[in-house]
Amino acid sequence: MKSLLFLVLILVLGFNFYSVEFLATILVISFLIFFHELGHFLAARSLGVKVEVFSIGFGKSLIEREFKGTKYRLSALPLGGYVKLKGQDDMRPGFENLEPDSYSILSPLKKIYILFAGPFFNLILAFFLYIIIGNLGIEKLAAQIGNIAPNSAAEQAGLQKNDTILEIDGIKIQSFDEISKYLSLEPLKVLINREGKKLEFILSPKLAQGYNDFGQIIEKPQLGVSPSGSTILVFHQGLKSLQYALDESIRASTLIVKGIGKLISGEVEAKNLGGIITMTELTSKAASSSFALLLFIAALISINLGILNLLPIPMLDGGHILFNLYEMIFRRKVPQRAFEYLSYGGMALLLSLMLFATYNDIVRAVGE
Secondary structure (H helix, E strand, O other): OHHHHHHHHHHHHHHHHHHHHHHHHHHHHHHHHHHHHHHHHHHHHHOOOOEEEEEEEEEEEEEEEEEOOEEEEEEEEEEEEEEEEOOOOOOOOOOOOOOOOOHHHOOHHHHHHHHHHHHHHHHHHHHHHHHHHHHHOEEEEOOEEEEEOOOOHHHHHOOOOOOEEEEEOOEEOOOHHHHHHHOOOOOEEEEEEEOOEEEEEEEOOEEEEEEOOOOOEEEEEEOOEEEOOOEEEEOOOOOHHHHHHHHHHHHHHHHHHHHHHHHHHOOOOHHHOOOHHHHHHHHHHHHHHOHHHHHHHHHHHHHHHHHHHOOOOOOOHHHHHHHHHHHHHHOOOOOHHHHHHHHHHHHHHHHHHHHHHHHHHHHHHHHO
């Protein structure tokens, strides 16, 4: 009953603040969790391990069907999901089952294979989503100049408002955000379109203050131009979509790893950590904008799930992988008491992070 009441509360609040687009959040989260758990499920089944439960959501089961020994559930709380393998129970860290179809009897390497499959499926899903996005096209700011800063490299070279940057050193530019990738302090050849005419300029970007991907102030080469505000659909079709998908997957994964490192080192403030409310706001806004943008947000969240689940925190896949690596290296299992303490500690840490991220979301929402 509590799970159902909580579900009703979530739906009421969601529809109240985000209208019908809130359904996009539910569908995106549910699908990403489903795909993650599908990885664990298929890996376990390939090794002959019995999967007792495959659930989308937590709490009270709303719909349940049993097929070939596995109970498939749609549960009341759509903010997660799980597969329950025979011989594995996160709520009872020391629990084991030594029957032939149990997870407990597997070698550490086979357990790692099952554990890694979930995050891997999230990364693969993001890759395929990027392929779809590349072929659908995604709206971005056009590489058209809106304003030019005084005494900037662009002004000194003779660039003008409404010029559209076509190439930098022979590299085609499709959108405004691509410009910064190819800037250096060396002289550059810039090809622009000015009222239908193609003109080439030689200019040297100047070092100036700007922002990196984490909102930190840094010095970097700049032309001194801002976008006009016009937009363009950027496509990466056919075989080019594969390279685009690979580049975006690597870029997003790298940003997440760097972001985690900056949070741990204190370079980025913990108040920037976002939770389920931030995720809901992003997916709802994306759903109201375009299908391609919704897929783009889904791909980012999927990569987040994949990377974060590989962190060496007990209760996450990465934590269990670490325990199994310990067993492989030292030829013995982690002492039972240490295993239990670390598991419960990991659970407390994850719960604390979730509450803290939600608190940040609420503070940001109230401050707007």
